[in-house]
Amino acid sequence: MVGGGPAGAAAAITLARAGRDVVLVDKARFPRDKCCGDGLTTGALRRLEQLGLRPDAVASWHVVEDVWVRSPSGRTACFPFPRDRGTFGAVARRADLDAALLDVARAAGVKVHDGHAVTGATGTDLEVEGIGTVSAQYVIGADGMWSPLRKYLGVTDEAERGYLGEWHAFRQYFRDVAEPAATQLWVWFEPDLLPGYAWSFPLADGRANVGFGIQRGAHSQPTSAMKDQWSDLLARPHIRAVLGENAQPEAPHKAWPIPARVERTDLTAAGGRVLFVGDAARATDPMTGEGIGQALETGVLAAESILAGNTSAYPVAIRRGLAVDNRLAGALSRVLAHRKGARGALRIAAATPWTRRNFARWLFEDYPRAVLATPHRWAQHALTGDGAWSPRTGQP
Ligand SMILES: Cc1cc2nc3c(=O)[nH]c(=O)nc-3n(C[C@H](O)[C@H](O)[C@H](O)COP(=O)(O)OP(=O)(O)OC[C@H]3O[C@@H](n4cnc5c(N)ncnc54)[C@H](O)[C@@H]3O)c2cc1C
Secondary structure, eight states: OBOOSHHHHHHHHHHHHTTOOOEEEESSOSSOOOOSOOEEOHHHHHHHHHHTOOGGGOTTOEEOOEEEEEOTTSOEEEEEOOSSSOBSOEEOOHHHHHHHHHHHHHHTTOEEEETOOEEEEETTEEEETTTEEEEOSOEEEOOOTTOHHHHHTTOOOGGGTTOOOSEEEEEEEEESOOHHHHHOEEEEOOTTTTTOEEEEEEETTTEEEEEEEEETTTOSSOGGGHHHHHHHHHTSHHHHHHHOTTOEESSOOEEEEEOBOGGGSOOEEGGGTEEEOGGGGTBSOTTTOOOHHHHHHHHHHHHHHHHTTOTTHHHHHHHHTHHHHHHHHHHHHHHHTSHHHHHHHHHHHTSSHHHHHHHHHHHTTSSOTTGGGOGGGOOTTTTTOOOBTOGGGTOO
16 A cells, blocks of 8 residues: 555555455655645545544544535525534544544554655555565555656556646644634635635634635636735635634645546556555545545545455446546536636525535535436435434444
């Protein structure tokens, strides 16, 4: 396993629990920061629960009950999650979350070597810094947006040369934020960012993860202008009102690209013995840029295909599921790119208590985005199920 983020950890846990001998290497030492909004959708939370993560093992864990959205026209609406039925949204620093998930992997028997980079690869033989050559039956590339493994194996095709991702996003942690930012999850559809958006996601201890993302190509401003845009955004009265006058940045901002083109990406190499997952499979949602749930999903699917002895089933599963979701999300993103489209979509979403509730659940991937178009994923109670760690199932 190359990479110990959510994608690599999910694959490693799934394989180790099935009795496979799993070695995971990551160039970083954990806990390590990952530039991210730290937002966890219902889909991500359910997968974390299935993998055996306990929220109390994650220090900055904060449960979200409502999503507040401001439309480009300045109208604000609250989209509530169901109450007393488990967790439908949460925020957790990636430094805490990813380290806790690797602890689950270690407990499942995965041999974790953090602080060791993969520096070369031939098929399933890896050169690992400080260790030497590691030969494996299968290799899973979970090494993120820039995936050095893709490059070592020459999987990067012509179209991908100079590839910089579909989104580019900024993030900064703030402390001493006011009540709204400390307790509520905010999304601002600013007219000049569409189809991108700005966010403030609440963390434990009066802190918040604040940031914004823009889509490459869809935007009149180049990503090099984002630094100036950042101070301009933070000074906008409606954003300042949520963060509060005493909010202080904790550290410099960070920026990182987000890849969202799983349907156009080679997912395997070396005759099916190397599989790419998570950001290395370009698997984030093209509408929101969320990728933790997708990283967990692709990691588990890749591992299951190895356990079944049929890795060609992995790209097929992606084409029949996630790729359909992402095509729908891409189409909606084109609607959101225009002020009128974004305004209209949010007006419909906020029209009644029923649409508000269901919009929150759809946005947070409580069920697959394109569930209606993929009957093979229909399951009993799919649209009415509980959140993760539901009190009704007796989980913490
Ligand atoms: C600013 C921003 C905000 C975001 N907000 C959200 C959000 O709120 N919610 C959400 O769901 N998603 C969000 N995303 C997307 C999300 O962060 C990613 O989709 C997710 O981290 C992908 O997980 P992964 O396991 O595939 O990769 P990563 O988490 O990037 O892990 C890859 C790992 O590979 C390791 N690695 C790299 N090279 C090597 C090497 N040569 N040898 C060994 N190891 C190596 C790295 O050290 C790293 O630990 C955001 C992204 C950005 C940039």
